[in-house]
Amino acid sequence: MTFEYSPFGWPEPGAAWLEATEFLDHEHPAVRAFAHDAVGDARGTREKAVRLFDAVRDRIRYDPYHIRMKPEWFRASTVLQDGRAFCIPKAVLLAAAARAVGIPSAVGLSDVTNHLNSPKLRERMGGREIFLDHGWAALCIDGKWLKASPAFNAELCARMKVPPTDFDGEHDAVLQAMDAQGRQQMTYLRDHGVWSDLPYERIRLDFEGYYPGSLWLAGPSATEFGAGN
Template identity: 55%
Template sequence: MSQTPLSFLEATEFLDIEHDAVRTFAATAIGDASTDQEKAIRLFTAVRDQVWYDPYSVSDDPAHYRASFVLQAGRAYCVPKAVLLTAVCRSAGIPARLGFADVRNHLQTEALRARMGGTDLFVFHGYSSICVDGTWLKATPAFNTELCARFGVPPVDFDGENDALMHAFTADGTQHMEYVRDRGVFQDLPLAAILAELRDTYGPMVDASSISVDDAFAKRPTTQTRPDGASHGSHSPQEAR
């Protein structure tokens, strides 16, 4: 699109881009990058790897979907991670919006599939739509590099020129991710619609998110270094809610 609406640079209820933690995270991740392309690449990588992907951290508390809270928690599922990436892009002056799609994830733990009622369909999978040099690109920062290694899939990389979506297959050719329905793009998080769809599809999954699950998704290092250099301990799914 030739003209970018100013709304894709603004703060919102969930994209609290003026919060000190969000600004600090963005500035530290960007470092000495001078172009929007390089800034977007560094922001994507920081969000992907500095926030652990935790599919059990689904919450119905609106406060837990703000970008600043995602940084505080240090772990999140795809929707809050997309919120964070969108927020830090806007904080850096790069237009960004939230995008959603339904996907089939063919790589699941038994515990996660059971929590989801036996389905491999993930509704309202979140990603960021980032405007780099006039071109809107899709970028999903959900799976951190360490988690990808555990499941034998390469991490999604963003080059600032092409869409960065989940890989269709693993390294050995096993089917991984299949995009089945586009939910569109939004200026801010449509949380009410997302929670309604999650409850309709998975039943009590949202309300059970405080229950600890010990599988490949739930494990994480004891400590993790944030982009600002601070070290913090791991959080239980209940703490991340």
């Protein structure tokens, strides 16, 4: 069962936010192994969350052309097996890994604009300026919910001269508003809420109604940055 919560508040961090689900399949051996390897000897919820964020951000390569609109491609275990993903599956993996070490988590969706979007990806998106349903994870750390977006791996950010998104376990870690040259990069337009499991059908219907099918039939992987989703 998927539990939706209003974007105007945060849920109580109960059992619904720790369970294994269809997409946050943290009981899968690969997800549990990934989470415990990433956490290592970390002590305390905050340090564990930071290490998980870094692991998902940098071990899973961000690829906005690698979109597959089948449920299995959005599961945390599949993301690990594939090693590359766009923002929504990476958020799912972070949320699942957090639950694997006892940190309540959720999947959040927002609409954003990326002012550095590449012409190639914009064309693939059908000329759309808004990235619909950008995915991020919400982590409950010491009773406080925080937003954490592990989308852009540090290696990619360095190549494109954009500072990586860092997470300190005390403040939200959302995608960069500015690049290294001070140019506006990302604007969050609206939040849609958080879910205890990925609302796959909502995302599928949103994508099929908003983007051309070529977005998830792209074929080769990305070699450029230019994407907020």
